Amino acid sequence: MAHKFDLNLLRIFSAAYESQSVTRAAEHLDLTQSAISNALNRLKANVNQELFTRTGRGIKPTQFSDDLYQRLQNPLLEIESMLEGIEHFDPYSSTKRFTIYCHEAMFHPLRKNLDISLKDFAPSVTLMELPSNEQTIYDDLRDEKVDLVIDIGEPESCLFHSELIFKQRLNCITRQDHPRISPSTINKESYLLEQHATYDVTRVNLKFVDWITDEVLPQRTIYSEHKSLLGMIASVSYSDAIGVVPESLAQQYQQAFNLQLLEFPFATKDFNSYMISLSKKQNNKATLWLRSIILSTIKISL
Structure with a gap:
């Protein structure tokens, strides 16, 4: 034989x-x-x-x-x-605990409305901020340490399935009484002359603004660098620094931090949010349910 x-x-x-x-x-x-x-x-x-x-x-x-x-x-x-696809899942009786990595701009609007979406169901959902290391994010998803990832970029590997769930523009922000920058004076030259509060997140080996911008930006004077968008917003609020954040976040914190919202003077890609899961889980009943809950919550939140 x-x-x-x-x-x-x-x-x-x-x-x-x-x-x-x-x-x-x-x-x-x-x-x-x-x-x-x-x-x-x-x-x-x-x-x-x-x-x-x-x-x-x-x-x-x-x-x-x-x-x-x-x-x-x-x-x-x-x-x-x-x-x-064979695995059984009943959202009214299951005690399954789901974990989701979520980027900062989407985190709080999603978290505060998840309870509304989950009120008639048994499973729980925990949101966690994205690890700073991009490789760790997708290693943890592949190893099923997390069930979903909501990120600002798409993974290249066919091991993962990504779905665009939200897109928005970027805004420049300064403090309201900035001595030089206003809606009538913001342009490429005036933007580059200012000190910059920056968001320290890297995708495909590029810093945030360079990655999201269609144009190549010259070197800027850095006032402060932050792992958190909220920390960057706070830095802008008490200084003459200029920052760049997603529009929804700028609007959310405009009054609390006395911010001036301005057009970003360079051509940019949309600030996209993607829901990412394992490709092999596309027929999994629990994953299908979780994705539907996240989509319905985003409609409430944003």
């Missing part, structure tokens, strides 16, 4: 390839590191090809592994998606 190939080896290979770490693959699959290593060695013997090379604390896929993963990706996702 011909030797039967163990298809579970492909699942383990896929987890190792995606995480590029035996340790993280073991955590994701709830196996020991030795079980992962043994499985990879068995697959290596089956295909008679090197799969990975060691790189510091991780592993790097070979060209053969790159080709194999590309062939496996869609079939494995289809199988996992089909199996996810």
